[in-house]
Amino acid sequence: MARMKFLCDADRCIECNACVTACKNEHEVPWGINRRRVVTLNDGRPGERSVSMACMHCTDAPCAAVCPVNCFYTTADAVVLHSKDICIGCGYCFYACPFGAPQYPRVGNFGSRGKMDKCTYCSGGPEPDFSVAEYEKYGSNRLAEGKLPLCAEMCSTKALLAGDGEMIAEIYKQRVVKRGYGSGAWGWKTAYRETVTI
Amino acid sequence: MKAFLIALVAAVAIAFGASVVLSGNQQLAYQKFATSGVRISEPGTNLVGHKWNGDPTPADFTNETREKAEDARADSKGS
Amino acid sequence: MRSALKLLSTLVVAVTLAGAPVAVGAAFAQNPTQIGENPSGDNPTADSVNEEYLFKQDSKIHGRVTIPDKKAANLIQPQGREYRAFHEQSLPWIAGVVILGMIVALAAFLLIKGRMASPRSAEKITRYNAFERFNHWMTATCFIVLALSGLNYIFGKRLLMPLIGPDAFGAASQLAKYAHVYLAWPFMLGVLTMLFVWVKDNIPNRIDWAWLKAGGGVLGGHAHAERFNAGQKVIFWMVVGFGLAMGFTGIAMLFPFALVDVNGMQLMQIVHASIGALFIAGILLHIYTGTVGIEGSFQAMGSGEVDLAWARAHHDLWVEEQQAKAAGGPRLKGHPQPAE
Numbered sequence: 357m358a359r360m361k362f363l364c365d366a367d368r369c370i371e372c373n374a375c376v377t378a379c380k381n382e383h384e385v386p387w388g389i390n391r392r393r394v395v396t397l398n399d400g401r402p403g404e405r406s407v408s409m410a411c412m413h414c415t416d417a418p419c420a421a422v423c424p425v426n427c428f429y430t431t432a433d434a435v436v437l438h439s440k441d442i443c444i445g446c447g448y449c450f451y452a453c454p455f456g457a458p459q460y461p462r463v464g465n466f467g468s469r470g471k472m473d474k475c476t477y478c479s480g481g482p483e484p485d486f487s488v489a490e491y492e493k494y495g496s497n498r499l500a501e502g503k504l505p506l507c508a509e510m511c512s513t514k515a516l517l518a519g520d521g522e523m524i525a526e527i528y529k530q531r532v533v534k535r536g537y538g539s540g541a542w543g544w545k546t547a548y549r550e551t552v553t554i
Numbered sequence: 555m556k557a558f559l560i561a562l563v564a565a566v567a568i569a570f571g572a573s574v575v576l577s578g579n580q581q582l583a584y585q586k587f588a589t590s591g592v593r594i595s596e597p598g599t600n601l602v603g604h605k606w607n608g609d610p611t612p613a614d615f616t617n618e619t620r621e622k623a624e625d626a627r628a629d630s631k632g633s
Numbered sequence: 634m635r636s637a638l639k640l641l642s643t644l645v646v647a648v649t650l651a652g653a654p655v656a657v658g659a660a661f662a663q664n665p666t667q668i669g670e671n672p673s674g675d676n677p678t679a680d681s682v683n684e685e686y687l688f689k690q691d692s693k694i695h696g697r698v699t700i701p702d703k704k705a706a707n708l709i710q711p712q713g714r715e716y717r718a719f720h721e722q723s724l725p726w727i728a729g730v731v732i733l734g735m736i737v738a739l740a741a742f743l744l745i746k747g748r749m750a751s752p753r754s755a756e757k758i759t760r761y762n763a764f765e766r767f768n769h770w771m772t773a774t775c776f777i778v779l780a781l782s783g784l785n786y787i788f789g790k791r792l793l794m795p796l797i798g799p800d801a802f803g804a805a806s807q808l809a810k811y812a813h814v815y816l817a818w819p820f821m822l823g824v825l826t827m828l829f830v831w832v833k834d835n836i837p838n839r840i841d842w843a844w845l846k847a848g849g850g851v852l853g854g855h856a857h858a859e860r861f862n863a864g865q866k867v868i869f870w871m872v873v874g875f876g877l878a879m880g881f882t883g884i885a886m887l888f889p890f891a892l893v894d895v896n897g898m899q900l901m902q903i904v905h906a907s908i909g910a911l912f913i914a915g916i917l918l919h920i921y922t923g924t925v926g927i928e929g930s931f932q933a934m935g936s937g938e939v940d941l942a943w944a945r946a947h948h949d950l951w952v953e954e955q956q957a958k959a960a961g962g963p964r965l966k967g968h969p970q971p972a973e
Contacts, residue, residue, distance in 0.1 A: 367678055367679075373699075386583070386584050387583070387584035387587065387588050388582065388583025388584040388585070388586060388587035388588060388702070389583055389584075390700055390702060390705055393698055393700060393705045394698070394699075395695070395696040395697070395698055395705070395706060395707075395708045396696045396697045396698070397682055397687070397694070397696040397697075397708070398681065398682060398696075399696065399697045402681075403678060403680055403681030403682065404681070405681050405682055405696075407696075407708055409708055418713050418714050418716075418717035421717050421720075421721050422716070422717050422720050422721060423790075424785070424786045424787075424789060424790055424806065425789070425790060425794070425799070425802060425803050425806050426790045426794065426799065427799075427803070439799075441800070441803065442799055442800065442802075442803035443803075444803065444806050444807045444810050445810075446786070446810060447886075447889060447898075448720070448902070450895070451713065451716055451895060451898055451899045451902060452713045452714075452716050452717040452720070453713050454709050454710050454711050454712075454713040454714060455708070455709060455710075456704060456705060456707050456710070456895070459583070460583065461582060461583050461584075462580055462581065462582055462583060463580070463581045463582070463583060463586045463889070464576065464579060464580045464581065464887065464888060464889070465814070465886060465887050465888070465889050469889075470583075536679070537676065537678070537679035539681065539682070539683040539684070540683050540684055540685070542684055542708070542709070543684075543708075543709055545684070546709055546711050546714070556763075557763055557766040557767040557770060557937075558766075558770045560767055561766075561767050561768075561769075561770035561771035561774060562770075562771075562774060564767070564771050564819065565771045565774055565775050565816060565819040568818055568819040568822060569812075569815035569816045569818060569819055570815070571818075572815050572817075572818035572819075573811075573815050576814075576815075576887070583702075586701075586702075587700065587701040587702045588701065589701055
């Protein structure tokens with residue numbers, strides 16, 4: 357079975373935010389909730405780096421571990437999803453996530469922050485595939501149609517790669533060899549406990 | 555016994571008061587994290603979804619499948 | 634001549650420009666992907682930062698984002714994994730050992746030493762007035778609910794969910810969360826009230842030291858005590874100290890990121906949970922001594938009146954004080970004595 361991962365090639369990312377826009381549009385994500393975002397390091401200086409970051413779907417996900425109601429589950433493709441019906445909006449998953457992926461519809465922690473929302477690798481949630489309930493709660497389910505996440509599909513420079521971990525690592529390695537440099541697979545060490553060796 | 559019962563009532567009353575005050579302080583993400591350039595409204599009114607018929611209330615939860623997805627599945631099965 | 638000069642100056646400028654990135658590249662040489670791979674070193678993208686380099690500068694990697702939610706500027710915070718390790722491995726053990734340990738210790742003490750007997754009498758003396766009792770019971774009942782809902786965050790998914798299933802457990806946890814968040818306010822109010830009403834009777838002094846040395850009379854013998862003995866003073870200061878700590882960390886969590894950033898929030902949660910476990914153990918001890926542990930004690934908070942003999946046995950100096958006050962006639966409230 358494929359082990360799905362994201363790899364953002366920070367040497368190609370131009371901070372166009374197409375990935376962010378694609379995700380927001382496809383899943384009708386409300387304002388204030390950022391499933392995917394672009395973070396720019398050394399902004400305005402030579403060697404400016406931009407990295408597109410969303411949920412990395414970690415191996416041994418810390419969000420799933422700290423959840424007091426165990427609302428997370430990992431699919432056969434190693435995608436980390438959760439159930440908004442069981443979620444109590446406590447906020448622990450945000451503290452545990454190294455990448456700041458969980459998002460909440462409300463700001464204060466009283467009367468519930470609302471149900472946690474995060475990148476689903478475009479594979480919906482526990483509701484039946486392609487149902488309206490699934491779309492309303494989690495967004496569209498592209499993986500069940502055999503498609504890859506829209507953020508990676510829409511990336512203007514093909515900086516953001518999504519797919520089977522080994523395949524995208526291979527693509528990245530080839531790029532690094534061809535151009536002679538590469539800043540590495542950002543977040544892989546923390547998320548998957550492995551780096552892409554070149 | 556009387557002191558105990560009044561204590562229970564007082565606890566619940568203060569808790570209820572706290573909930574009213576705190577909820578008044580609660581903010582939705584789309585209000586707190588929006589810049590001055592955006593129009594703040596109920597997000598459901600300006601999004602175009604599958605069942606959007608101009609009615610700002612969200613679609614009912616049914617198990618109806620989306621036509622687009624059905625077609626896609628039929629296509630992939632055929633090829 | 635002029636064109637030769639122009640050529641020379643252009644060459645000088647070009648060499649300088651070509652040389653500068655080499656100098657810059659040398660500065661970035663600790664970027665591991667660059668060592669030996671890009672000899673001309675004139676590619677700022679190639680020389681730029683990578684994850685390993687940034688982690689040497691700061692424990693979190695953060696940059697700039699265009700969205701208004703500034704928390705999103707954190708790219709990677711590996712402390713999340715450490716928080717998870719403490720929350721899932723250390724914390725349940727700490728809480729379990731402390732709480733179960735206290736229960737076992739109290740049970741063992743009861744079985745071995747038994748209930749402490751107290752003398753009875755028909756005559757009563759007022760120990761706590763109505764307001765003190767009301768406040769105590771408000772605080773106490775809130776504490777019970779807060780303790781149980783708090784423990785649900787740690788142990789609920791391990792102990793309760795297998796019994797009632799995830800949907801019922803999720804709904805119950807939602808209710809527990811509301812109860813916890815809203816009953817915390819009467820609890821905090823109660824603790825502050827206790828502080829103001831009882832602090833003057835809880836200042837430690839020499840009599841407490843003597844009481845402690847005499848073992849509180851538990852192992853035989855008698856120890857003098859004022860209104861509150863040393864053991865009670867420990868409980869008082871525990872409740873006030875832990876209560877303030879729980880209140881502060883709790884409020885910080887109720888207004889997420891208002892005071893601290895994500896690492897601060899992790900710390901708040903860890904402190905809240907750890908102190909909570911210790912607090913529960915301490916209150917179990919308090920509940921024991923106030924009910925089963927010492928005969929005749931419950932009445933103090935129950936009805937407010939205790940047997941005079943009980944009071945003489947456990948708080949002799951307080952009884953003397955109270956009787957002296959009563960014997961001294963009706964106290965003048967707020968009227969100063971005449972000048973002569």
